[in-house]
Every structure is written in structure tokens, then in C-alpha cells.
Amino acid sequence: MTTLADILRGIEGGVFPTPDLSISVVPAPSERELCVAAFTAHIVIAADVSPSWVAGLIPDGDLSAPLNPPFLHALEGLTGRRVNAIDQLLLAPAIADPAQRRAATEGLVELTERGHPRIERAWRYRDDVRAYLDPYGGLVLTGRGVAGRLEVALEVPEASREKGHGRRLALAARALIPPDAHIWAQVSPGNAASTRTFLAADYKPVGAEALLTRS
Incomplete structure (x- = not known):
């Protein structure tokens, strides 16, 4: 089946x-x-x-x-x-080149505490969540969501917006997953800024999705 x-x-x-x-x-x-x-x-x-x-x-x-x-x-x-x-739904392949992976993740620090509200929210919908903080206060998270697919979520502080940091985090997500994997982004259709961010990081639109949960 x-x-x-x-x-x-x-x-x-x-x-x-x-x-x-x-x-x-x-x-x-x-x-x-x-x-x-x-x-x-x-x-x-x-x-x-x-x-x-x-x-x-x-x-x-x-x-x-x-x-x-x-x-x-x-x-x-x-x-x-x-x-x-x-x-x-937007989709991108992992960055496979080792030098590009290092460049894309430079300056990121993995967070091991789960106290951040965005991290707590990610754990409600995903497994194997990993979160990384960038020097500008931005956050990139990866985890296994719907049907085990790798998913990304971003958070960019208001003071750091419109400066390319979201695109950098979206690219970093592609370097934080295995080199032979792909990563999915779920973006509200009305969130034009996030859509532009992921498009700029070479994510491609592939569809739309209504997710139904218990809570």
C-alpha cells in the first residue's frame, strides 16, 4: 500500500x-x-x-x-x-559540498535547552528537533515532522529583519541535514516575507497542505 x-x-x-x-x-x-x-x-x-x-x-x-x-x-x-x-510547501536539497556546509553554518551554536518557546512548539509537531542560534539572535530548527520528513523552522528577531539573516538561516538548514537528504518548509501563503526568504535560499514550491492535529 x-x-x-x-x-x-x-x-x-x-x-x-x-x-x-x-x-x-x-x-x-x-x-x-x-x-x-x-x-x-x-x-x-x-x-x-x-x-x-x-x-x-x-x-x-x-x-x-x-x-x-x-x-x-x-x-x-x-x-x-x-x-x-x-x-x-517548499522543498530544497541538502548542501552537500563540505566547504559550503561549513560556510553556511559558521557562527551557529546548538541549543541543548528546551526552554525557548519556539523550540517547545517545534517538539509538539516534530521529533528529533535540533535548534541553533546565530550571532544575530536568529534561530533555525530542524526536525522530523509529517511522515518523517525533515522540516525547517526559522525565527529572526525584529531588529535583524530585512538584512538577509532569514535567507542565511534557510541556507544553514540545508547544511544541517545529511548531505543526501532534503528539507521541507511550511509557509503561510500570506507570509510573503518568509516566502521570499525561502525562495532566495533555493527552496522550490511543490504544493500546499492542510495539517490536522489533535490540539
Whole structure:
């Protein structure tokens, strides 16, 4: 049986779901979350629901309905989850060259304490979280999130914004993961500044996602 992890690993390798205007229903990736993911002309619903239930709510060929409130509300009611966010998905490969990896992570200091609120929040949604502080007070976090994918989160202090520090942290994330890996960013569609930051660090838009969680 195809899983969400299989689909995401395929996308990391450049193989996307077939753009055939269809909907794939696959098992929920974990007890922690389920999701509805939209790719070019293909929707993936990763939840423990029946395809017939999905088909009864979504007209054939309507690929906007799965990310619209009526369907998401019905999915919330059926699963006992709530929509945590609807984000665009961006993806980038690791920086593999050793010299570039050293340059991208220069000045970062790993934080081992979990007291920072952004770190605590990351642990609610990810495993294997690692956090690094830069000399300007910025924070870059990596961890394993949906279906075990590597994810990045950034925090740039207000005084350090509009100076390229966000782009530097986004690049650093690509050097903090194994050289053969990929890393995902989830960005609110309305957060134009974050979108520009990740695009400048060579992350590519690959889809959108509604994440449903228990809390």
C-alpha cells in the first residue's frame, strides 16, 4: 500500500503524483497528525477515512474542494482533529559540498535547552528537533515532522529583519541535514516575507497542505 512517506520521498527524488485530476486516499502518517496535500492536478488525503466517504463529499475533478472549509470541517468532525494550518510547501536539497556546509553554518551554536518557546512548539509537531542560534539572535530548527520528513523552522528577531539573516538561516538548514537528504518548509501563503526568504535560499514550491492535529 502506498503511504504518504512514499509519496514525499518520491517528490524529493523529483517524482510527483500523476497530474490526472484524481484524489489518492492513504493512511494517516501518524497518531500525531493527518493531512490533505495538494500537488499539481493531484490531491493526497492522508487520513484513516474511506475513499467512498471522500468521494461522497467531493465532486469528480474538483481539486479545490479538498482544501476548502466544507470538506476540511467534515474531516475534522470525522477524525476528531482540527485544522492547524493551511500552508504552501517548499522543498530544497541538502548542501552537500563540505566547504559550503561549513560556510553556511559558521557562527551557529546548538541549543541543548528546551526552554525557548519556539523550540517547545517545534517538539509538539516534530521529533528529533535540533535548534541553533546565530550571532544575530536568529534561530533555525530542524526536525522530523509529517511522515518523517525533515522540516525547517526559522525565527529572526525584529531588529535583524530585512538584512538577509532569514535567507542565511534557510541556507544553514540545508547544511544541517545529511548531505543526501532534503528539507521541507511550511509557509503561510500570506507570509510573503518568509516566502521570499525561502525562495532566495533555493527552496522550490511543490504544493500546499492542510495539517490536522489533535490540539
